[in-house]
Amino acid sequence: MSLQQTLAVVLQVMDHGDADKIVTCYSENLGKLSGIAKGAKRSKKRFVNKLEPFSLLDLSYEESRTSSLMRIDQAELVSAFPTLRSNYHRYTAATLLCEQMLQWTREHDADPDLFALLRWALTNLEQGQPAFATVILFEIRMLDLLGYKPDLSGCLRCGHLTPAQRPYHFSTSRSGLICKACNRETEHGQVPVSLETARLLHAAQHMAGNKLDRLHFSPDAVRESLTLLRRYDHHLLQREINSWPHFLASLPLAG
Numbered sequence: 546m547s548l549q550q551t552l553a554v555v556l557q558v559m560d561h562g563d564a565d566k567i568v569t570c571y572s573e574n575l576g577k578l579s580g581i582a583k584g585a586k587r588s589k590k591r592f593v594n595k596l597e598p599f600s601l602l603d604l605s606y607e608e609s610r611t612s613s614l615m616r617i618d619q620a621e622l623v624s625a626f627p628t629l630r631s632n633y634h635r636y637t638a639a640t641l642l643c644e645q646m647l648q649w650t651r652e653h654d655a656d657p658d659l660f661a662l663l664r665w666a667l668t669n670l671e672q673g674q675p676a677f678a679t680v681i682l683f684e685i686r687m688l689d690l691l692g693y694k695p696d697l698s699g700c701l702r703c704g705h706l707t708p709a710q711r712p713y714h715f716s717t718s719r720s721g722l723i724c725k726a727c728n729r730e731t732e733h734g735q736v737p738v739s740l741e742t743a744r745l746l747h748a749a750q751h752m753a754g755n756k757l758d759r760l761h762f763s764p765d766a767v768r769e770s771l772t773l774l775r776r777y778d779h780h781l782l783q784r785e786i787n788s789w790p791h792f793l794a795s796l797p798l799a800g
C-alpha cells in the first residue's frame with residue numbers, strides 16, 4: 546500500500562508496549578483515524594514532541610491490510626499550540642474540544658469543514674481569544690455540521706421571539722425554544738434561556754466563520770450558553786462528556 550498524507554489534529558495518544566504509540570487524530574482527508582507509530586517512544590528524530598494532544602501535524606501514513614489501524618510513518622509538526630499546554634484554562638478548553646471530536650465523529654468519515662472548525666478553535670485559544678466564547682462558537686457550529694442544529698429562530702410552536710413571550714426555555718428533546726405562553730407542559734430537559742442568549746447563539750449559527758469573533762458574550766450569556774450546550778450534548782449522546790466539568794470549574798471570571 547502506498548504512503549499517503551493528510552493534515553491532522555492529535556486527539557489522544559496511548560502507549561502501546563515498550564516502543565510504540567497509538568495515536569487517534571481528526572484528519573482533513575479521512576476524518577477520525579487511529580494509527581500506530583512504531584518506535585515512537587524511542588525515535589528521537591521522527592516523532593519527538595509531535596505526537597501530543599492538540600498538535601497539528603502533516604501525517605504520512607499507510608493503510609494496513611490486516612488491521613483498521615494505520616501505520617504512521619512520519620509526522621511533521623505544523624503547529625504545537627504551546628500555550629494550550631501552559632495555561633490550565635485553555636488546556637481544559639482544548640481538552641473539551643478534543644473529547645467532543647472523539648465522541649461525535651467516526652473513522653473514515655471526512656468532513657473538511659469540521660476539521661477547519663477544530664483548527665480555527667485551537668488557533669483562537671492559542672492566540673488568547675476568550676476561551677468560553679471559543680468553546681460556545683465551536684459547539685454551536687459543530688452541532689450544525691453534524692446535523693443536530695438546534696432551532697433558535699423563535700418558539701417552536703408560535704414562532705415568536707419577543708420580550709412579551711418571556712421567559713423562554715430550550716427543550717433538549719425538541720431541539721428548540723419554547724415561549725412562556727406555549728409552555729404548558731412540565732417537560733423534563735428544559736433549560737432556561739434569555740432572549741439575549743438565544744439571539745447570540747442564533748447569530749453564531751448564521752455568521753460567516755471569519756466574523757464569529759465579533760460576537761460578544763456577557764457573563765450571563767456565557768453561563769446560559771454553556772449550560773444549554775452541555776445539557777443538549779448530554780441528551781444527544783446519552784452520556785456526559787468528562788471534560789465539561791473540568792472546563793467549567795477552570796473558568797476565570799474575566800476570560
Ligand SMILES: [Zn+2]
Binds near residue numbers: 700723725727
Ligand atoms: Zn410560543
